[in-house]
Amino acid sequence: MKNFTKHFPVLSQYTYLNTAASGLLSEKVLDYRQNHDLDFLIGGSLLKDKQGKILTGVREAVGRFFHCAPHRVALTPNFSYGFNTLMEGVQKGKKVLLLKNDYPSVNWAVESREFEVCYAEINEDLESNISEVVEKERPDIFAFSLVQWLKGIKIDQEFLKELKEKYPEMLLFGDGTQYCGTEKFDFEASGLDVLGASCYKWMNAGYGNAFFLFKEHMEDKILPRSLGFNSLQGKYKPHEGSLIGKFEPGHQDTLNFGSLKVAIEEIENIGLQNIENRINDLAQEAKALLGNAGLLEDMVVQRNVHSSIFNIRGNEVTFQKLRSNGIICSQRGDGIRVSFHYFNSSEDLYKLLKVLK
Incomplete structure (x- = not known):
């Protein structure tokens, strides 16, 4: 290269x-950010009038890049915000499988709520460890990072698909912050029910932008309570109670989300x-x-x-x-x-x- x-x-x-x-x-993301704020400087609310179009373009770019329909793409300021919103929408008392010493934003969001929690060890036998705990504990949810932040251990995607096929009722929630942007990923064909990721790492999109992807059936599985004016605004949030709207209750930052769209286009240009x-x-x-x-x-x-x-x-x-x-x-x-x-x-x-x- x-x-x-x-x-x-x-x-x-x-x-x-x-x-x-x-x-x-990158230079290209910087150019976007400078032009965006120049438009704000000289236009004021005229920039706000473009907000819907900008955010729609970001949602469509994320959906295209990760193979997920745009109406199932939520834009959040970071992974932690989105994941806490997700877990707040899960019924209390559910059993959740975590990985020991996984990223704190994954484990703390689960451990701080009223769930029954079990754990699998992270080592050279990661997939076998997970299988053994799932067989024994039969958790309702498995929440984990696709790539471990401390040592870089990466979970096998084929294993996740097989796990989902064997236990179709168990929901798989993945954190892709240390993964997304490193290789091709087809969300629709994956074993995951939900994928979330902050984009300031491997996507090189700067801070303040993240996304969550949902399989279609998740509309009936979780009930987040977050709600605001923006929850009902936009091309892909046509009805009250829209799942992605629950993750987007307030005004969104077109500077940071627009940076994500430019970063995705850069990756696509490089290949x-x-x-x-x-x-x-x-x-x-x-x-x-x-x-x-x-x-x-x-x-x-x-x-x-x-x-x-x-x-x-x-x-x-x-x-x-x-x-x-x-x-x-x-x-x-x-x-x-x-x-x-x-x-x-x-x-x-x-x-x-x-x-x-």
């Missing part, structure tokens, strides 16, 4: 291995298959080299399915050494998390290994 330094100016200053914490702002191939190549190379260097846990090395996020062995001294050499990463858990996106290269990986050595 081409050099993306001009596309993402940060890359001219740093070796950026931190998409798992925050994606980058999602090209992005997927690049990330997979980097992930396999990184896993092999980091594993051979003894920097990865056994549970990661032994997995066949993994993302491009890795938690390597290292302490505060190691972290500061990386930062002083211009390598941007994060301290997470008991190690240092690095992540590779399509704008990264093998040279970035080699520099990481050289500094660690």
